[in-house]
Amino acid sequence: MRRLYPPVTGTAAERELTDREWALDELADAYAYPTVPAGDGYLRANMVSSLDGAAHHGGRSQPLSSPADMRIFGVLRALADVIVVGAQTVRQEGYRPARAREAFADRRAALGQPPAPAIAVVSASLDLDFSRPLFTEPLVPTLVLTGAAAIAEHRERAERARAAGAELLIAGEGRGVEPVEAVRALAARGLTRQLTEGGPRLLGQFAAASTLDELCYSVAPMLTVGDAPRITDGPKVVEPERFAPVSVLEESGFLFTRYRRIRQSPEFAVPVSPQQAD
Numbered sequence: 001m002r003r004l005y006p007p008v009t010g011t012a013a014e015r016e017l018t019d020r021e022w023a024l025d026e027l028a029d030a031y032a033y034p035t036v037p038a039g040d041g042y043l044r045a046n047m048v049s050s051l052d053g054a055a056h057h058g059g060r061s062q063p064l065s066s067p068a069d070m071r072i073f074g075v076l077r078a079l080a081d082v083i084v085v086g087a088q089t090v091r092q093e094g095y096r097p098a099r100a101r102e103a104f105a106d107r108r109a110a111l112g113q114p115p116a117p118a119i120a121v122v123s124a125s126l127d128l129d130f131s132r133p134l135f136t137e138p139l140v141p142t143l144v145l146t147g148a149a150a151i152a153e154h155r156e157r158a159e160r161a162r163a164a165g166a167e168l169l170i171a172g173e174g175r176g177v178e179p180v181e182a183v184r185a186l187a188a189r190g191l192t193r194q195l196t197e198g199g200p201r202l203l204g205q206f207a208a209a210s211t212l213d214e215l216c217y218s219v220a221p222m223l224t225v226g227d228a229p230r231i232t233d234g235p236k237v238v239e240p241e242r243f244a245p246v247s248v249l250e251e252s253g254f255l256f257t258r259y260r261r262i263r264q265s266p267e268f269a270v271p272v273s274p275q276q277a278d
């Protein structure tokens with residue numbers, strides 16, 4: 001893994017220092033969440049796509065991934081309070097509870113985080129298999145983010161969710177979740193370090209509502225052709241929103257980019273990497 005951006009300066013020997021396997025701790029420092037004002041959430045997304053923009057291949061993102069991508073995926077999870085994910089991704093990718101990882105135990109404890117992040121499934125239909133370990137065996141209860149009208153409409157499913165141990169969190173008056181409400185409702189519970197893993201339809205709504213603070217975007221050196229969606233799917237926004245690059249890492253031809261929305265005040269300043277003191 002090496003850092004392409006910001007460019008590494010210094011002697012050749014110093015430059016080579018970033019071209020090696022990074023320890024998990026170094027990656028965790030590089031991707032640390034910024035401190036946000038009390039009560040605010042910071043929403044980061046982590047997505048991968050092919051060179052030609054496909055967000056999945058054959059309905060799964062795994063064919064577009066790599067060992068380094070999975071390593072960063074795991075680090076981003078380990079830094080988060082909550083992982084927000086669309087119901088279709090849960091159904092299609094067979095989501096399981098997030099696990100506690102020894103490598104991050106001290107870091108999480110120091111921040112007052114439980115051993116693993118909670119998973120928050122976004123759904124209006126509540127058509128989820130509540131007998132699965134995601135709902136019955138998590139270290140931290142799984143949340144179901146939904147609209148008030150959806151619970152009224154699907155009472156039996158809502159009951160099954162509760163009976164399985166899941167907690168229903170309302171973020172909108174209608175059937176659907178309002179992206180701004182979702183970020184707010186999670187932050188109000190102390191879940192301020194938010195990570196969304198998509199899928200494209202959910203991410204499209206977060207982006208269109210200007211709720212996405214940061215995008216960690218992996219570019220896989222592959223062409224897939226086909227008709228898979230981009231990493232965001234949905235109606236176009238009126239004004240494209242600008243993001244600024246924070247860092248670009250590379251391993252085995254995969255690029256691991258990180259962009260931050262241009263809007264934020266200085267208190268959102270994001271650290272980049274421990275090797276960046278050059």
Ligand SMILES: NC(=O)c1ccc[n+]([C@@H]2O[C@H](COP(=O)([O-])OP(=O)(O)OC[C@H]3O[C@@H](n4cnc5c(N)ncnc54)[C@H](OP(=O)(O)O)[C@@H]3O)[C@@H](O)[C@H]2O)c1
Pocket residue numbers: 046047048049054055056059060061085086087088089090092093122123124125126127145146147175176177178179197198199200201202203205231233
């Ligand atoms: N490339 C990547 O990094 C990446 C990441 C994640 C997923 N994926 C791929 O993306 C595909 C799935 O993505 P997708 O875009 O089809 O689906 P998705 O965004 O994962 O989920 C869509 C579902 O989420 C729920 N939902 C979305 N917005 C909602 C809202 N505002 N309020 C309430 N519920 C809402 C609805 O669930 P209900 O139907 O239950 O109401 C909707 O059907 C899979 O093939 C997966 O492999 C790729």
